Amino acid sequence: MPSFIFILSICLLEVFSERIKATIDCNFDNDLCEWRNKADSCFNWTIGNGKTGDKTSGPIADHTTGSSNGSYALIYGRRSHNSSCSAVIQSPSFYVTENSILSFWYHMNGNGIGSLNVYLVSKHTRQRIWQKTGRQSPDWLLANIPVSPGASKIEMEATAKYHFGSDLAVDDITLRKAPPSLQRTTTTLSPTTIQIAALPINCNFEDGLCGFRTYNSNFSSASWTRKNGTESLGKFTFLHGDNTTGSGSYLSLAIDNNRALIADRASLYIPAIRSQKMVCLTFAYSLPSHTSGVIQIFQTGTTTGNATLMKQLSGYHGLYWKSTFVQFLPSFEPMKIVIEGYYSGEPGCVVTLDDIHLVEGICDVQESKRTTRAVTTTFRPTTKTSPAIVFNKTSSCPSEYFGLLNELSCDFTSNLCNYTTINSPIHWQRKKGAGGNWIARIPERKNTLSGYYLTLNISTYAVRHGEGILKTPENKSNLSMFWNFRTVARKQFRYQS
Structure with missing residues (x-):
């Protein structure tokens, strides 16, 4: 009986695996297969053949056959209302029991190309796992994206920057089990062996590895190597020097071409840290080739050994x-x-x-398109000020949150308390009494003595879309309570932690 159950389980897993391939895999020669346009999309993906109507963008043939007989999934940029309007295509639900690779070919060529984002959607989260923005190449390019085990859906979201030169296409989507080199394993370390490093940690690799480790027993054909000078292939030079000075040292992924396999990796271990405050990691990187590999950043718990993917960079990012x-x-x-x-x-x-x-500290920096010297970042520490109002502490509120509630409380009587704003075309401004304009009136705030509140400055017609960002002070809780007033259509309020 036990043998029968074991064999049956294997058979069921194999059948289920084939079912996943059937639902996710698609070359779009038979419409969208089991993929569907998301109901709340601004406009839709469609099926294309041969050349698109835009002479400056879009493929001239599909990827599968290389001819006009084949098909691909396509967005027509001219159907987009504006640059914030997106078309989303969604896969059916699937479940994978081990690390997998989502592969597809994409075509992004034209001055009006917007962005292509890939999201992994589970019951409670929507995580972006891949992104490309702007013109990439006149050819079809391959994307390989790691997918973690679990129940999920895949969403592909495309936008157009302009109404012209913005046709974008994808083709030949597959989901496969990851090769052995991508199957992550972690080792649980004994707490007695953990040494905690003091913050801040800074390293430009001029005098060595700064205490970082490059131990890589599983993939001896790939390693991080400290070097100077250029990165070249034949007569073509991808990189002319390090980021710090242009003549110093940096880390480069070194490959033994005689033994290396696709997806072999090198790991750089930053010393263990512990902080009850937010921590910001910044670094300079270069992926200057269309065949550049992938950079992934993981956070690993020292007691559980569980690794969480925090960020991924892949593909061509320019020659700087x-x-x-x-x-x-x-x-x-x-x-x-x-x-x-x-x-x-x-x-x-x-x-x-x-x-x-x-x-x-809180990362207060935008990802740069090009750097010519060391990365400079402003870290905003939390500055404690007296809260604008005092919460009544009840037995239902744990005592360890009393200070947190005071720090997060603000009725904007005299200033922004511990909150900060980010400059943008649409920004938050502090006002008093009734407000608004002839389109919408804001009633006077009755719940505070001062009557002050924050409102978005949307009075200018020059701004068609944008975001007003208000940052809370650092906190270790997702607890929040606030009043809001909305009357104007097509405005969104989003709370993100």
């Missing part, structure tokens, strides 16, 4: 150093940060790192 950041939440448990570089399996796989900074 870029900067990026990752925000980490407060943690009572020691954590380790691992930066991994993956081999694409192709010549010209250039992956480099430089100027790593890890500090306490």
Whole structure:
């Protein structure tokens, strides 16, 4: 009987695996297969053949057959209302029991190309796992995206920057079990072996590895190597020097071409840290080739060994150093940060790192398109001020949250308390009494003595869309309560933690 159950289980898993392939895989030669346009999309994906109507964008043939006989999924940029309008195509629900790879080919060529985003959607989360923005290539390009085990859906979201030169296409979507080199394994460490490093941590690799480890026993064909000078393939130079000075040192993904396999990876281990405040990681990187590999940043718990993917960078990012950041939440448990570089399996796989900074504070930096010197980042520490109002502390509220409630409380009587705003075309402004305009009136606020409140400055007709961002002080809770007043159509309010 036990043998029968074991065999039956294997058979069921194989059948289920084939079912996943049947629902996700699609070459669009038979319409959208089991993919569907999302109901709340601004406009829809459609099926294209041969050339599109736009002479400056879109493919001239599908990827599957390379001819006008085949089909692909397509958005017509001219059907978009504006640059914030998106078309979303959604896969059926699926369940994978092990790490998998979502692969597809995409075509993004034209001055009006917007963005293509891929999301992994589960019951309670919608996580972006891949993104490309702007013109990429006149050819079809391949994307390979790791997918973690679990029940999910895939969503592909496309936008157009302009109404012209903005036709965007995808083709040949597949979901497969990840090769052995991508099956992540973690080792649980004994708490007695953990050494906590003091923050801040800064490294430009001029004098070595700064205490970082590059231990990589599972993939001896790939390693992070400290080097100077250029990154080249034949006569073509991808990179002319490091990010810090142009003549210093940086880390480069070194590959043994005789033994390396696609998706072999090198790991860089930052020393374990522990902080009850927000922690910001910034670093410079370069992915200067269309065959560049992948950079992934993981947060690993030192007691559980569980690894969480925090950010992924892949594909062509231009011929210059870029900067990026990752925000980490407060943690009572020691954590380790691992930066991994993956081999694409192709010549010209250039992956480099430089100027790593890890500090306490909120990341107050935008990802740069180009850097010519070391990454400079402003870290905003939490400044404690007296709260505008005092909460009545009840038995239903744990005592450890009393200080947090005071810090998050604000009726905007005299200032913004501990909150900060980000400059943008639409911004928050502090007002008193009744407000609004001839379109919508805001009643006077009766629940505070001062009558002050925050309102979005949307009085200018020059701004058609945008976001007003208000940042809370650092906190370790998702608790919030606020009053809001909305009357104007097509305005969205979003709370994000």
